Amino acid sequence: MPDTPGAPDIPGAPDASGTFDAPDAPRSPDTPALIMLRGIRKRFGGRHGVPETEVLHGIDLDIRAGEYVAIMGASGSGKTTLMNLIGCLDRPSAGDYRFDGQPVARMDSDALARLRREVFGFVFQGYHLIGTATALDNVAMPARYAGVAERARHTRAATLLSRLGLGDRLQHLPRQLSGGQQQRVSIARALVNGGRVILADEPTGALDSASGAQVMDELDALHAAGHTVVLITHDAAVAARAQRVISMADGRIVGEERVAGRPADGHDFLTSTTTPAPDITRDRLPLWADLAEIFRSALQVMRINRLRTALTLLGIIIGVASVIVMLAVGRGSQEKVLAEMQVYGLRTIYVFRDWLPEGHQGRPLSLDDVKAVRRIPNVMQASPFIDQPGTVVRHGNRSFQTRISATTRDFAQALNWKVSEGVALDTVDEHDLRKVAVLGQTVRKALFGAHGKAVGEDILVGQVPYRVIGVLSPKPAPFPEDDVNSQVVVPLGSAIVRLVGRAELTRINVEIADMHHARETEAAVTRVLTARHGRKDFALLNQAQMVQQQADADRTLTLMLGLIAAISLVVGGIGVMNVMLMTVRERTGEIGIRMATGARQADIMRQFLVEAVLLTGLGGTAGVVIGVLLGLGLKAVGVPLIFSGVGTAVAFGCAVGTGVMFGFMPARQAARLDPVKALAGT
Known part of the structure; x- marks a missing residue:
């Protein structure tokens, strides 16, 4: 991978083979400085009505590779601000800072992060360890941001911790360690990527004398091993351990003293020969390789904030479950209505002979009309009918006035009507x-x-004897006044010859295949018959279109129900954003630690965005499970319900989408935090 634009060649970084050069030995006074500051000034304030304050007043300082330098001064003298500038946690307001000859002012945020990640190692007074991460993960963090695979960085971190006497504390959280142990964890973290320049800010300030002496011994040993050590302290005894002491007061360097450095006490826990550095790719890990670490971190935060996490998940769960159930109920009701309508034979277009405007009845419908209609696309069957109402039928001494329907064998299919007997x-x-x-x-x-x-018995239809061969099943009528069960169905041919004496059809029942194209089929029937008759002298009743309109209305209602349920998803997404914003505020210090150890803005954004997606993903998964279980419960008590795989996937996708959408702003806010302010927890 190409180096970050504007990034310098960093001494001590891994070569092509993936191993570190040993930290440079001290150079002669004529050797160019590794760290060179000229006229460095730092101002704060000056915005939003806050008066501007200058903290550093034209600092000039050279630090050569392999030196052991102590910057000493009272509280408020500007020494910590100077260390932040040297460690690229902050930028000067004016002046020139060059690292190994490269102007730091020209470096972008990623290049500065690379310096913090691969050159500088920070040892803070307050330790600055992530409280939800183990000692092992805290130490391995800079290597993670350097693109080192999980196994390699954990091996490196475990080796360092073992050499620092913490081999049995790898899985301990910071709160389970003493102050001295925490400080040794921070030292190991500073060294995991090589730690060419160690920046120690009051490393003994929060320790008892014994632990402080042990930490100073370890810093002495690091210097003896070839590391450049910059020590920030207000304690003269601590400063005396260095080779050179820089005195500061009121933001200025007021003195410099060279002292005889105390020899190392034999510690050699981080020389390149004893602990080779891991293969650093100088690029971030791909997302799939970093997910496990992000998930562990996110789950740990969720466990700590169980109630808040549960309430946030509840909004997502309700939203997803509601969408799934609403869509399933709507779809089930729609299918039930359609199924019930099919019982009435409503997949049918009825064609009737009509009256013309001048008061004459139109041309009779014919069997040739039936044949023409049958050839129309989407027409399954066309059944001719001759209706003769008011006909009396008799059997024995019983009679009944009814309607005779003369038709073909296709009528039963067209009307979805079966026989119960015969x-x-x-x-x-x-x-x-x-x-x-x-x-x-x-x-x-x-x-x-x-x-x-009834089957096999003879009846009189008018004055003509007919034999009963079957009885139609009971059928509900589409309209209360239309008793479809009160009719006698006879073959069309015998009715023409023996009952009515003519072949003029009363109607044609047209059964269509696809109800979604009922309107188009109606138009086609109209065109064909109009062409045959020379004018439109017939009427159509498109019950299939009525059914489709009802289905469309049900579909619209289902969509509305789904949209109403989706509102809860939006509310849940807003809850996610609120929680993530609170999380960013609560974890400001953690963000600062990650930045100090080399995290880029993109790394921070990835961390919080994936956490938001994980949160909504868990809520979406739980919502799908609960929605399906609730739907099955409703189905068990008789509620018509049909699950939609697409609807379920869309509901889950929307839940995850809300994580991306509403998690983006908090993630971006976290990524844009100032490292120094973030470390201070502000």
Whole structure:
């Protein structure tokens, strides 16, 4: 991978083989300084009505590779501000800072992060360890941001901790360690990427004398091993351990003294020969390789804030479950309505002979019209009908006035009507002009009683004898006044010859295949018959279109229900954003630690954005499970319900999408924090 634009060649960084050069030995006074400051000034304030204050007043300082320098001064003298500038945690307001000859002012944020990650190692007075991470993970963090694989960085971190006497404390959290142990963890963290320049800010300030002496011994040993050590202190005894003491007061260097450095006490825990550095790619790990670490961190934060996490998840869960159940109920109700309508044979377009404006009845419908209609796309069947109302039928001493419906064998399919006894009309009945009849349930009861046998019996239709071959199943009527069970169905041919004496059709029942194209099919029937008749002298009743309109209305209602349920997803997303904003505020110090150890802005953004997605992903998964279980419970008590795989996937995707959308702003806010202010927890 190419180096970050504007990034310098960093001495001590890994070479092509992935190993570190040993820290440079002290150079002669004529050697160019590794760290060179000229006229460095730092001002704070000057915005939003806050008066500007200058903390550093034209600092000139050279530090050569391998030196052991102590910067000493009272509290408020500016020494910590100077260390932040040297460690690239902050930028000077004026002046020139060069690291190994490279102007730091020209480096972008990623290049500065690379310096913090691969050159500088920080040892803070307050330790600055992430409280939710183990000692091992705290130490391995800079290597993670340097692109080192998890196993390699953990091996490196474990080796360092063991050499510092913490081999049995790898999985301990900072609160489970003493102050001296925490400081040794921070030293190991400073060294995990090589730590060419160690910046120690009051490293003994929070320790007892014994622990402080041990930490100073370790810093002495690091210097003896070739590391450049810059020590910030107000304690003259601590400063005396260095080779050179820089005195500061009121933001200025007021003195410099060279002292005889105390020899190292034999510690050699970080020489390149004893502990080779890991292979650093100088680029971040791919997201898939970093997910495990991010997830562990996120889950730890969730465990700490259980109640808040649960309440946030609740909004997502309710939203996802509501969308799934609402869509399933809506779809189930829609299918139920359609199924019930199909019982009425409402997949049908009825064509009637009509009256013309001048008061004459239109041209009769014919069998040729039926044949023409059958050829129209989307038409499954076209059944001719001759209706003769007011016909009296008799059996024995019982009679009943009803409607005769003369048709073909296709009528049962067109009307979705089956027989409960006997058989329906067939082709032979039509061709042979047989005198057979199929009775509706009302006619059957009127002529044969509730339990009398009808099939095989003879009846008189008008004055013509017909044999009963079947009884139609009971059928609900689409309209209360239309008793469809009160009719006698006979073959069209025999009715024309024996009953009505003419072939003029009363209507044509057109069964369509796809109800979604009912309107187009109606228009096609109109065109064909108008062309045949020369004018539109017929009327159409498109019940299929009515059914489709009802289905569309149900679909719209379902969509509205889904959108209403989706509102809770938005509310849950806002809750996620609120929680993430609170998390950024609460974890400001952690963000500062990550930046100090080399995290780029993109790394911080990735951390918090993935945490938001994880939060909503968990909520979405729980919502899907709860939604399905709730739906199954409703289905068990008889609620019509059909789950939609697409709807479920969309609901889950929307939940995760809210994590991305509402987590972006908090993640960006976290990434844009100033490292120094973040470390201070402000």
